[in-house]
Amino acid sequence: MTRIVGRDVKRIEDPALLRGRGRFVDDIAPPGLLHVAFLRSPHAHAAILSVDCSAARAMPGVHAVLSYADIAPLLAEPRLRVALPSPAYRQTLDRPILAMDEVVHVGEPVAIVVATDRAIAEDAAALIEVEYDLLDPVADAVAALEPDAPRAHRTAPHNLLAEFTLAYGDVDAAFAAAPHVLRESLDQHRGGSHSMECRGCVAIPDAVEDRLTLWSSTQTPHVARRMLCDMLGLAEDRIRVATPDVGGGFGPKLVFYPEDAAVAVAARLLKCPVKWIEDRREHFVATTQERDQRWDVEIAFDDTGRILGVRGEVIHDHGAYTARGINVAYGAVSAMPLAYVVPAYAMRCRSAVTNKVPVTPVRGAGQPQGVFAMERLLDAAARKLGLDRAEIRRRNLVPGDAMPYATPLRTRGGMQVVLDSGDYPRCLQAALDRAEWDGFAARQAAARAQGRYLGIGLANYVEGTGRGPYEHVSVRIEASGRIFVATGAAAMGQSTHTMLAQIVAEQLGFDMANIEVVAGDTAAAPLGLGGFNSRQAVLAGTSAHVAALKVRERVLRVAATLLEAAEADLEIEGRAVQVKGVPAMRVTLAEVARAAAGLPGFSIPGGAGPGLAASEEVVIDPMSYANGSCVAEVEVDEATGAVTLRRISFVHDCGRALHPRIVDGQVLGGIAHGIGNALYEWMGYDEQAQPVTTTLAEYLLVTSTEMPAEISIGHIESPTPLNPLGIKGVGESGVIPVAAAIASAIEDALSPFNVHITRVPVMPQHLVAQISPEAVR
Amino acid sequence: MKDHALTLTVNGAAHRITVPARRSLADALREDCGLTGTHLGCEHGVCGACTVLVDGAPIRACLMLAVQAEGAEIRTVEGLASGGTLNPLQQAFTDHHALQCGFCTPGFLMLATAMLEENPAMEEAEMVDRLSANLCRCTGYTNILRAVQAVAAARR
Ligand code: FES
Ligand code: FES
Numbered sequence: 001m002t003r004i005v006g007r008d009v010k011r012i013e014d015p016a017l018l019r020g021r022g023r024f025v026d027d028i029a030p031p032g033l034l035h036v037a038f039l040r041s042p043h044a045h046a047a048i049l050s051v052d053c054s055a056a057r058a059m060p061g062v063h064a065v066l067s068y069a070d071i072a073p074l075l076a077e078p079r080l081r082v083a084l085p086s087p088a089y090r091q092t093l094d095r096p097i098l099a100m101d102e103v104v105h106v107g108e109p110v111a112i113v114v115a116t117d118r119a120i121a122e123d124a125a126a127l128i129e130v131e132y133d134l135l136d137p138v139a140d141a142v143a144a145l146e147p148d149a150p151r152a153h154r155t156a157p158h159n160l161l162a163e164f165t166l167a168y169g170d171v172d173a174a175f176a177a178a179p180h181v182l183r184e185s186l187d188q189h190r191g192g193s194h195s196m197e198c199r200g201c202v203a204i205p206d207a208v209e210d211r212l213t214l215w216s217s218t219q220t221p222h223v224a225r226r227m228l229c230d231m232l233g234l235a236e237d238r239i240r241v242a243t244p245d246v247g248g249g250f251g252p253k254l255v256f257y258p259e260d261a262a263v264a265v266a267a268r269l270l271k272c273p274v275k276w277i278e279d280r281r282e283h284f285v286a287t288t289q290e291r292d293q294r295w296d297v298e299i300a301f302d303d304t305g306r307i308l309g310v311r312g313e314v315i316h317d318h319g320a321y322t323a324r325g326i327n328v329a330y331g332a333v334s335a336m337p338l339a340y341v342v343p344a345y346a347m348r349c350r351s352a353v354t355n356k357v358p359v360t361p362v363r364g365a366g367q368p369q370g371v372f373a374m375e376r377l378l379d380a381a382a383r384k385l386g387l388d389r390a391e392i393r394r395r396n397l398v399p400g401d402a403m404p405y406a407t408p409l410r411t412r413g414g415m416q417v418v419l420d421s422g423d424y425p426r427c428l429q430a431a432l433d434r435a436e437w438d439g440f441a442a443r444q445a446a447a448r449a450q451g452r453y454l455g456i457g458l459a460n461y462v463e464g465t466g467r468g469p470y471e472h473v474s475v476r477i478e479a480s481g482r483i484f485v486a487t488g489a490a491a492m493g494q495s496t497h498t499m500l501a502q503i504v505a506e507q508l509g510f511d512m513a514n515i516e517v518v519a520g521d522t523a524a525a526p527l528g529l530g531g532f533n534s535r536q537a538v539l540a541g542t543s544a545h546v547a548a549l550k551v552r553e554r555v556l557r558v559a560a561t562l563l564e565a566a567e568a569d570l571e572i573e574g575r576a577v578q579v580k581g582v583p584a585m586r587v588t589l590a591e592v593a594r595a596a597a598g599l600p601g602f603s604i605p606g607g608a609g610p611g612l613a614a615s616e617e618v619v620i621d622p623m624s625y626a627n628g629s630c631v632a633e634v635e636v637d638e639a640t641g642a643v644t645l646r647r648i649s650f651v652h653d654c655g656r657a658l659h660p661r662i663v664d665g666q667v668l669g670g671i672a673h674g675i676g677n678a679l680y681e682w683m684g685y686d687e688q689a690q691p692v693t694t695t696l697a698e699y700l701l702v703t704s705t706e707m708p709a710e711i712s713i714g715h716i717e718s719p720t721p722l723n724p725l726g727i728k729g730v731g732e733s734g735v736i737p738v739a740a741a742i743a744s745a746i747e748d749a750l751s752p753f754n755v756h757i758t759r760v761p762v763m764p765q766h767l768v769a770q771i772s773p774e775a776v777r
Numbered sequence: 778m779k780d781h782a783l784t785l786t787v788n789g790a791a792h793r794i795t796v797p798a799r800r801s802l803a804d805a806l807r808e809d810c811g812l813t814g815t816h817l818g819c820e821h822g823v824c825g826a827c828t829v830l831v832d833g834a835p836i837r838a839c840l841m842l843a844v845q846a847e848g849a850e851i852r853t854v855e856g857l858a859s860g861g862t863l864n865p866l867q868q869a870f871t872d873h874h875a876l877q878c879g880f881c882t883p884g885f886l887m888l889a890t891a892m893l894e895e896n897p898a899m900e901e902a903e904m905v906d907r908l909s910a911n912l913c914r915c916t917g918y919t920n921i922l923r924a925v926q927a928v929a930a931a932r933r
Pocket of ligand 2: 196247248493875876877878879880881882912913914915916
């Protein structure tokens with residue numbers, strides 16, 4: 001039995017945040033602070049002929065105006081070399097800190113202006129004169145791969161960034177022998193992450209020690225430090241990257257950005273603190289997004305609905321530079337078959353370079369797209385066979401008794417994908433029960449009799465969580481008796497501090513108020529990978545658990561000597577160690593820590609060496625696979641195409657839940673994001689690759705009124721054998737199946753009109769065009 | 778640009794500041810009064826992160842100029858707790874896990890404060906409608922609604 005882990009304890013993050021005493025990056029204002037505005041490209045594709053900063057520099061209040069030519073001499077490396085390795089690349093497209101002689105997307109930074117306040121910096125940026133020679137832009141990923149397409153980069157040989165095929169089994173033989181084959185062409189779109197806090201950083205140089213501290217709202221501070229060291233040519237001890245409170249991440253904040261480097265360069269040059277806070281309009285054109293994919297896919301199945309094979313082609317919009325790698329495309333293609341027994345699979349994927357914002361993971365990281373493709377095919381197959389949509393899934397889900405189930409798939413790191421635990425059919429059934437799936441036909445018929453169109457739809461997903469190899473955590477009890485926990489993990493709202501404090505408190509006295517957690521600070525943790533891929537509870541949580549156990553052992557050994565008692569008779573309770581059941585016989589953690597710290601000339605009690613500290617980087621290479629099932633119920637107005645969500649029923653399995661209420665919160669937030677992807681969020685570009693949705697009035701985020709009146713979330717706990725706590729990640733799970741389930745529901749609601757959903761977001765005008773084509777002519 | 782000397786009354790305290798005419802109330806609160814609890818999520822009047830109360834009404838502090846707020850009673854998130862004690866709305870937010878990253882939270886707290894002062898017996902449908910003024914990317918709103926409902930129920 002645990003007392004803290006697995007319970008809804010109070011979040012330690014909340015009190016400061018509720019009182020307006022959080023410390024977000026924009027709240028950091030050291031004396032002498034200067035402010036930055038970036039001049040950004042207004043063109044999707046152009047050559048830069050000249051940059052004239054003289055008028056801007058002459059403006060009162062301006063301290064510096066720097067273009068690429070000005071900062072180049074200060075750089076050991078002018079480009080951000082961030083691409084994850086892969087044999088799939090067909091060209092290298094690392095982005096520069098500031099544009100050199102070509103801009104390749106609207107929003108690309110061209111110059112940095114530093115001034116006494118942001119408004120002056122923006123005024124000055126408007127005075128910079130850049131002479132552009134316009135080049136043909138590439139606005140569409142599919143068109144980008146046509147042989148006569150213009151090049152997104154003028155010197156590139158083509159627009160193919162990467163190409164790979166994920167395949168196993170004899171897929172062509174499976175199709176040749178199959179009694180049924182169906183084909184779909186799907187266009188998928190996701191949009192931005194839109195954390196409510198945009199990006200930002202504050203660079204603070206220290207002339208005394210020749211160091212630089214960069215406060216950044218990043219999800220990956222250790223990567224940021226490495227990049228800064230490489231680009232500025234400095235050793236690791238010269239640079240500290242620390243994260244303050246981060247107002248949401250959802251993926252794009254894991255990327256290292258040109259602005260972080262430019263701000264650091266400016267601060268070193270000017271020898272004073274420099275701050276840049278991204279505004280929302282910049283966020284639309286400069287923060288990475290996850291966007292369009294075209295899927296041309298086929299499914300082969302037998303008369304009973306069993307899948308015989310899946311094959312096809314994907315074209316993935318990579319954006320203008322490689323800001324991360326092929327991971328979104330790979331994640332999409334490998335997520336597609338994961339929940340089901342698919343005997344043969346072949347998916348060819350090409351990433352196309354376009355003149356749009358670079359693409360990197362947004363919550364879900366390609367997996368929603370893969371799931372959408374699979375679930376659309378299964379709906380089509382069910383329709384063809386006249387089978388219940390739930391039944392065809394039941395017949396194909398990986399069965400519970402097959403776990404652990406070694407799939408023929410490999411991760412992008414080359415490791416075999418083994419589904420470690422779970423009971424997918426049971427999870428589906430639980431979601432169907434919550435949704436009253438079986439009674440729906442009657443509800444639907446009753447509504448139709450009144451002229452209303454109700455529909456129900458479903459989707460299953462399996463999510464790879466806990467991407468390894470490790471996360472660093474140290475646990476230390478100081479002479480004050482306080483417990484300090486430091487980690488390379490980074491917090492951005494997902495309760496990382498609470499999670500680590502829970503795990504440590506479970507072993508060291510159950511008093512979370514006695515624990516201080518530092519996350520995301522390179523000065524506090526020597527190593528760290530950071531926050532992405534629903535990984536931190538799994539990796540950092542496990543390291544914290546093992547480190548806390550080691551510290552516990554030391555505490556008990558030293559205390560046993562001090563109390564002249566057997567270790568086995570002791571317990572840690574609150575801030576003291578006591579003989580079990582005899583609270584009078586106790587020593588405080590402070591006393592134990594002081595004794596363990598040693599005195600000159602005396603031996604350390606307990607014989608376990610000095611100090612009460614341990615640090616761990618527990619390596620867990622295989623990913624743990626979480627799963628879930630989502631059922632959506634909608635009502636569609638056949639005259640306007642407006643979709644109202646009536647109900648979402650969601651059952652998921654992320655192994656053991658460390659804090660059920662936080663897990664629910666993660667799922668709820670993901671569902672809201674998924675609703676946005678299904679119905680509202682559309683990052684628009686015109687045919688010149690000009691973004692046309694650059695405010696929150698044009699790009700629609702879900703608000704409280706778009707949430708369904710009824711949301712019912714259920715949990716199944718199948719602990720993973722891959723870590724001692726049995727936990728799997730949950731941060732992205734909510735988003736993955738939602739668009740697929742809603743599309744299925746809309747199609748069901750509008751089945752009298754034979755409406756066929758092949759793209760998301762589903763917009764009213766698309767529905768009206770299918771319901772009554774004559775009305776929209 | 779001409780600077781203006783003015784006095785802002787925030788949470789009952791007077792702040793004498795000198796700002797350019799174009800400075801927004803949000804920037805003045807954050808930078809000139811040192812009250813960084815009010816956040817900026819869009820600076821174009823959509824997200825509501827900057828919501829503060831001006832003479833009791835919720836307003837977007839990014840859309841109001843500081844000079845326009847002189848003479849008004851301004852209330853911000855920093856004024857909600859008394860001493861070390863969270864007020865009932867703040868307490869309900871933590872009890873119901875109505876915040877994750879906490880960036881939108883000050884705006885929602887001020888919005889809900891105004892809602893409950895205006896109509897302590899507000900029905901759920903109206904609450905949902907009024908809460909749609911602000912954006913949150915983390916929570917999916919469900920728990921924010923529960924927190925506000927809990928406070929309303931306790932007052933009924
Ligand atoms: S910052 Fe004022 S509404 Fe968004
Ligand atoms: S709690 Fe993060 S935006 Fe609302």
